[in-house]
Amino acid sequence: MKGQVVHSPAGDAVVLDDVGQTVLLDNDVVRVWDVALRAGENHPWHLHHNPYVVLSISGSEARMDWLDGSEPRFLNEYRGGSVYRPLSPVHRLTNIGERFYQNRLVELKDLGENLPEPVDIGVGDRSVEGERPGPATADGRLPVILHPHASVWTVAVEEGDARKLDLGDRPHVIAELERDGGVAFHPGGPVTLTGPGEWFVLELSY
Incomplete structure (x- = not known):
């Protein structure tokens, strides 16, 4: 949460930012953020209080650093891909590639802040470029991830x-x-x- 103060292992005070940059939609069930980073930019230290789904609009190579000093995690998201993520320690995200990076980050409140304790979703799920986790639906949606909590298609x-x-x-x-x-x-x-266009369709399967 923006403004929350945490401390690094060295004892330095760190003021956290929001999990995204701009709120695009907010109701009792979800909060949807825009996250956009040009090459070399980073999204500052932040902490998730809800499991969340990333819908990738423009992908690039990226690096996730952890405030606790754990080994960084390297990502290479792609347009039309998706990730379902659990709560995780304080981290920041840097676009280390040469392309513009952008996603829609969907917080799932009913698995987090609407409960006394957040749901442990395990490792979540991640799409793989060029692979589909199942067949297309009868109405033409192409599956991206199919998880018991959250399913994502593109159409x-x-x-x-x-x-x-x-x-x-x-x-x-x-x-x-x-x-x-x-x-x-x-x-x-x-x-x-109504076309022309392409959309993500995220089902709150839980």
């Missing part, structure tokens, strides 16, 4: 076309795969997407 609609999705009775987050794309919360049931 593309050509110019002049429209596609009706039947999203069942669980809530969803629908996010455009565009730098300035919109984000919407959908309670479930049918929804129609």
Whole structure:
């Protein structure tokens, strides 16, 4: 949480930032942030209080450093990929690649701040570029991750076309795969997407 003060192993005081840069959507169920880093930029030290899903709009090589001094973690996210992550120690993210980096970070409040104690989700899940965890749906969605808590698909609609999705009775987050794309919360049931465009469809499967 922004403004929270923690201490490094050396005893230095560190003021934490928010988990994202700009809130795009916030309700009782989810909070969706924009995270965007040019080459060489970093997102300062922060701490997650909710399990979260990353929807990658523009990927680059990145490095995650931990305030406790643990070995850094190296990432190479890609457009259309997704990651489902548990709570983790204080960290910061640096774009060490040459490309623009951007994602939509979706906090799952019902697995975190809405409970007395956050849910232990284990290791979560991560997509693999060029691989699909299952077949396409009947309405044309391509799976990205399929986890008992959170499932992510992408769907593309050509110019002049429209596609009706039947999203069942669980809530969803629908996010455009565009730098300035919109984000919407959908309670479930049918929804129609009008092209041209490409979207992430995140089902809150829990």
